[in-house]
Amino acid sequence: MRMMSGAAMVVEALKDVGVTHLFGYPGGAVLDIYDALFAQDAVKHVLVRHEQAAAHMADGYARATGKTGTVLVTSGPGATNTLTGIATAYMDSIPMVVLSGQVPSMHIGEDAFQETDMVGCSRPIVKHSFLVKKATDIPMAIAKAYYIANTGRPGPVVVDLPKDIVNVQDSHPYVFPSDVSMRSYNPTLKGHNKQIKKAVASLLKAKRPVLYVGGGAITSEASGVLTILAEILKAPVCSTLMGLGAFSSTHEQFIGMLGMHGTLEANKTMHNSDCILALGARFDDRVTNNVDKFCPHADIIHVDIDPASISKTVNAHIPVVGSVKTVIDQILEQLEAQDLTQQEEKLSDWWEQISEWRARKCLKYSQGDTVIKPQKVIEAVYEHTKGDAYISSDVGQHQMFAALYYPFAKPRRWINSGGLGTMGFGLPAAMGVQFAHPEACSVVITGDGSIQMNIQELSTCLQYNLPIKIISLNNRALGMVRQWQDMIYKGRHSHSYMDSMPDFVKLAEAYGHVGIKVDTLDQLDDAMARCFAEKERLVFMDIAVDQNEHVYPMQIKYGAMDDMRLSKTERT
Amino acid sequence: MRRIISVLMENAPGALSRIMGVFSQRGYNVDSLCVAPTSDESLSRLTIITQADNKVTEQITKQVNKLIDVLRVAELTDSAHVERELMLIKVATRTEIARAEVKRNVDIFRARILDVTSQHYTIEVTGTSDKLTAFSDVMAQSAEITESARTGVCGLSRGDRALRP
Numbered sequence: 001m002r003m004m005s006g007a008a009m010v011v012e013a014l015k016d017v018g019v020t021h022l023f024g025y026p027g028g029a030v031l032d033i034y035d036a037l038f039a040q041d042a043v044k045h046v047l048v049r050h051e052q053a054a055a056h057m058a059d060g061y062a063r064a065t066g067k068t069g070t071v072l073v074t075s076g077p078g079a080t081n082t083l084t085g086i087a088t089a090y091m092d093s094i095p096m097v098v099l100s101g102q103v104p105s106m107h108i109g110e111d112a113f114q115e116t117d118m119v120g121c122s123r124p125i126v127k128h129s130f131l132v133k134k135a136t137d138i139p140m141a142i143a144k145a146y147y148i149a150n151t152g153r154p155g156p157v158v159v160d161l162p163k164d165i166v167n168v169q170d171s172h173p174y175v176f177p178s179d180v181s182m183r184s185y186n187p188t189l190k191g192h193n194k195q196i197k198k199a200v201a202s203l204l205k206a207k208r209p210v211l212y213v214g215g216g217a218i219t220s221e222a223s224g225v226l227t228i229l230a231e232i233l234k235a236p237v238c239s240t241l242m243g244l245g246a247f248s249s250t251h252e253q254f255i256g257m258l259g260m261h262g263t264l265e266a267n268k269t270m271h272n273s274d275c276i277l278a279l280g281a282r283f284d285d286r287v288t289n290n291v292d293k294f295c296p297h298a299d300i301i302h303v304d305i306d307p308a309s310i311s312k313t314v315n316a317h318i319p320v321v322g323s324v325k326t327v328i329d330q331i332l333e334q335l336e337a338q339d340l341t342q343q344e345e346k347l348s349d350w351w352e353q354i355s356e357w358r359a360r361k362c363l364k365y366s367q368g369d370t371v372i373k374p375q376k377v378i379e380a381v382y383e384h385t386k387g388d389a390y391i392s393s394d395v396g397q398h399q400m401f402a403a404l405y406y407p408f409a410k411p412r413r414w415i416n417s418g419g420l421g422t423m424g425f426g427l428p429a430a431m432g433v434q435f436a437h438p439e440a441c442s443v444v445i446t447g448d449g450s451i452q453m454n455i456q457e458l459s460t461c462l463q464y465n466l467p468i469k470i471i472s473l474n475n476r477a478l479g480m481v482r483q484w485q486d487m488i489y490k491g492r493h494s495h496s497y498m499d500s501m502p503d504f505v506k507l508a509e510a511y512g513h514v515g516i517k518v519d520t521l522d523q524l525d526d527a528m529a530r531c532f533a534e535k536e537r538l539v540f541m542d543i544a545v546d547q548n549e550h551v552y553p554m555q556i557k558y559g560a561m562d563d564m565r566l567s568k569t570e571r572t
Numbered sequence: 573m574r575r576i577i578s579v580l581m582e583n584a585p586g587a588l589s590r591i592m593g594v595f596s597q598r599g600y601n602v603d604s605l606c607v608a609p610t611s612d613e614s615l616s617r618l619t620i621i622t623q624a625d626n627k628v629t630e631q632i633t634k635q636v637n638k639l640i641d642v643l644r645v646a647e648l649t650d651s652a653h654v655e656r657e658l659m660l661i662k663v664a665t666r667t668e669i670a671r672a673e674v675k676r677n678v679d680i681f682r683a684r685i686l687d688v689t690s691q692h693y694t695i696e697v698t699g700t701s702d703k704l705t706a707f708s709d710v711m712a713q714s715a716e717i718t719e720s721a722r723t724g725v726c727g728l729s730r731g732d733r734a735l736r737p
Contacts, residue, residue, distance in 0.1 A: 308634035
């Protein structure tokens with residue numbers, strides 16, 4: 001049996017669970033752990049500039065790989081700074097483990113220097129948490145943390161480590177647990193057979209079916225079987241913001257994102273459907289609009305690994321608890337015995353109707369000669385990356401433009417804060433992506449508001465030579481806020497514009513990167529080419545876009561799914 | 573509608589606060605709460621009384637069940653069950669007549685007098701919440717209630733149904 005300090009145990013346990021990257025920031029309560037990190041190179045530590053960014057980096061890393069992201073911070077402010085990042089991961093079901101330092105056990109509760117009740121602070125936004133009391137409990141706590149974070153419906157787990165138990169002077173036996181099974185935690189992966197049969201019967205009976213795909217399809221790595229299922233059923237497929245890429249956006253059966261800023265065809269298809277197969281989606285308010293008017297004709301089959309997501313907002317007629325991938329496998333198995341040769345003919349009227357909706361081209365916009373439209377920038381990014389980049393987004397208009405105008409052909413390519421809507425997420429997330437995939441093209445789509453919420457990480461990018469491409473849609477305003485003020489508050493732009501914008505090109509250069517300013521349409525293509533030709537360095541593109549552009553389509557509040565504005569003047 | 577939610581959970585630090593957290597975060601109300609270790613000391617049994625319709629009750633049981641420390645959740649009110657609550661009540665009596673009246677009501681309600689001083693009775697009474705409230709009302713008529721403490725309801729299903737790990 002190996003003897004080691006608590007601090008060494010933390011590092012050893014991280015190695016044993018297979019952690020390769022650790023995003024963190026040192027401080028008093030974790031100095032022992034940092035000392036143990038110094039003596040090894042199996043776990044690569046990334047020194048951030050702000051702990052919130054560490055959590056977003058771990059999050060981006062997790063979204064791009066499916067592996068659990070890891071954060072290490074000190075007690076007090078170090079720990080509380082991660083809370084926004086933890087909440088972001090919680091809302092989007094992202095596997096993450098946050099190791100936080102804590103004041104020595106004997107000082108807990110005394111309001112000691114840099115003391116915060118981290119387990120208490122984070123309780124509503126974690127899947128689970130541990131306050132470790134003895135050094136010998138460290139390996140089991142860490143093993144359980146990773147098991148819980150990345151099984152069932154994934155989520156963040158906090159492990160709070162008091163300083164006295166990680167003291168480098170002490171020595172304890174280290175045993176990594178071979179089994180972490182817990183009697184109180186056994187996620188259901190396989191759908192109930194009776195429910196699967198009902199679901200299949202409903203799908204086969206349907207004349208106007210639709211697949212409504214959410215983030216659960218990405219989490220469970222269901223893309224392959226999802227495509228097979230969609231092609232067998234010949235059904236249209238729409239996706240939530242979180243599900244983009246699970247089913248290729250370039251597939252002819254894909255009808256776009258649904259919901260508040262979804263396409264007309266997606267929302268119309270949902271509203272008129274007679275059978276909705278929801279796969280790892282949770283019917284949230286940004287999708288359903290008014291739940292009382294939600295899809296009145298549809299039988300709803302709801303597949304979700306979390307029973308609490310089923311019938312939470314919209315009542316499911318056929319609930320199926322299980323992993324999306326496993327359940328699709330089960331459905332496919334049942335379909336093998338069925339004659340599906342008539343399926344295409346059966347749905348021909350449905351597709352004809354959908355084509356009519358598609359023909360209204362709800363994503364059209366008019367690009368003039370000079371002022372750049374934000375949509376145009378996203379299309380340019382798509383062209384210059386050949387659709388093969390990892391796109392991390394911040395939150396606001398640019399996020400919706402990216403979701404609508406960059407078709408994602410593969411899962412885990414679209415990295416955004418869907419549930420919490422965290423501005424400042426994009427840059428650190430893209431950094432996490434770049435650490436996970438050093439050779440890939442990691443792009444941030446951001447705006448002049450969001451980028452300034454974690455801009456200090458430009459310094460981290462230099463330290464680790466991350467050749468990220470930052471595409472900032474600069475409209476000198478908080479665009480989405482401004483849009484709502486235009487639409488609902490009679491154009492009273494209360495505190496939604498910034499009249500002291502920094503020179504982003506100089507700022508990028510000050511941090512040691514390349515900055516490119518684009519003011520007019522004729523400069524855009526060349527600038528993009530320069531940006532993406534730069535393989536070794538970070539490029540910050542500060543692109544002036546039309547301040548008055550709104551994101552359309554947009555659902556009309558309190559309406560049904562398909563009650564939408566298609567432009568400033570046009571409604572459905 | 574009044575519901576009794578019964579929870580079997582790990583007897584671990586923080587487990588109770590996580591369950592209460594679900595109630596406060598999601599806006600469910602708690603009328604009473606009763607918690608103690610079970611015959612298996614590694615487990616705790618928690619009984620919560622709440623007011624909720626069917627949809628909210630379903631969400632409460634699902635959200636509580638989702639917590640890592642929780643093994644089983646059941647709603648007792650939808651089937652045959654027994655429920656009991658215990659109250660300790662201290663009353664002050666000034667006159668002999670009042671003392672006799674208190675004593676007679678203690679017998680009627682099958683309560684027990686635990687402590688007697690010249691001016692006070694401390695009484696234990698067990699039963700449904702309604703019975704405890706009725707007893708308290710009766711006491712208020714003949715004596716002055718100095719203080720009282722109620723445990724909150726605990727309950728079990730009838731017959732062979734049980735919350736087992």
